[in-house]
Amino acid sequence: MFAPSGLKIAESVPLNRARTEPAVVRWLLIATALLFLGFFLLTPLIVIFAEALQKGFALYLESFKDPEAWAAIRLTLLTAAIAVPLNLVFGVAAAWAIAKFNFVGKNVLTTLIDLPFAVSPVISGMIFVLLFGMQGWLGPWLQEHEIKIIFAVPGIVLATIFVTFPFVARELIPLMQAQGTEEEEAAIVLGASGWQTFFRITVPNIKWGLLYGVILCNARAMGEFGAVSVVSGHIRGLTNTMPLHVEILYNEYNFVAAFAVASLLALLALVTLAAKRFVEWKSHQPSVGQR
Numbered sequence: 001m002f003a004p005s006g007l008k009i010a011e012s013v014p015l016n017r018a019r020t021e022p023a024v025v026r027w028l029l030i031a032t033a034l035l036f037l038g039f040f041l042l043t044p045l046i047v048i049f050a051e052a053l054q055k056g057f058a059l060y061l062e063s064f065k066d067p068e069a070w071a072a073i074r075l076t077l078l079t080a081a082i083a084v085p086l087n088l089v090f091g092v093a094a095a096w097a098i099a100k101f102n103f104v105g106k107n108v109l110t111t112l113i114d115l116p117f118a119v120s121p122v123i124s125g126m127i128f129v130l131l132f133g134m135q136g137w138l139g140p141w142l143q144e145h146e147i148k149i150i151f152a153v154p155g156i157v158l159a160t161i162f163v164t165f166p167f168v169a170r171e172l173i174p175l176m177q178a179q180g181t182e183e184e185e186a187a188i189v190l191g192a193s194g195w196q197t198f199f200r201i202t203v204p205n206i207k208w209g210l211l212y213g214v215i216l217c218n219a220r221a222m223g224e225f226g227a228v229s230v231v232s233g234h235i236r237g238l239t240n241t242m243p244l245h246v247e248i249l250y251n252e253y254n255f256v257a258a259f260a261v262a263s264l265l266a267l268l269a270l271v272t273l274a275a276k277r278f279v280e281w282k283s284h285q286p287s288v289g290q291r
Helices: 005-012 015-019 023-052 057-065 067-100 106-113 121-132 139-144 153-164 166-179 182-189 194-223 226-232 242-251 255-283
Strands: none
Touching (some): 067 153, 067 166, 182 194, 226 242, 242 255
């Protein structure tokens, strides 16, 4: 039996040629990607550290002895320390509800989770001003009870929570939907309580996705500028986070101190990137039972 001529032609074509682009195209795409990353990622990082260290390492360290710089660092870490755990709890609860149950308003909840991605951070900051500011809806009541939110730490925390709350939920929802509910149902049938099912079945299955979402949430919390800038009032030593402190130093032509604080943010970003990469690698490793 003779194979059709079309089949002979198909068989004669190497599989590698059918699956890959020509070498010239591959190298052109790789070179374009490397140039893009070098220009938009590596070059700014090099400039930050070069400007921060241009007058010596001693002056670089001197920039961090400023009380206002330390206040900005403490406020940034405090804000992240409050916002990330709250978003962790919300993200797990929202993902659990959306992925495991059907209920009225499920699509609305999913849409609201994406709201901070669609709204400008500056606009979200303005919303908090309209709600809690002196002339806002709740402003007179807050002033009467001597509760200060805008131009104070609570306003910064609220704005940060708003712009970062989708990250954990958005990482967990597709993961939990893909896993389904079979394991949880089996655990409940075997007599496990709700909390036992959650901590022994659900959490181990989502731990790497959960950690990934927390890392992204923390990175955004420490680097947020727009929403925090609107609600902070730029009170030096009190309501300036690290990004706001960098802006003030740069506008005052104190370039070494500005780039020194910016380099600290860059280092935190690199640490976050390394942690993110580790989580990605670890999540793709086969478990003991799969080996």
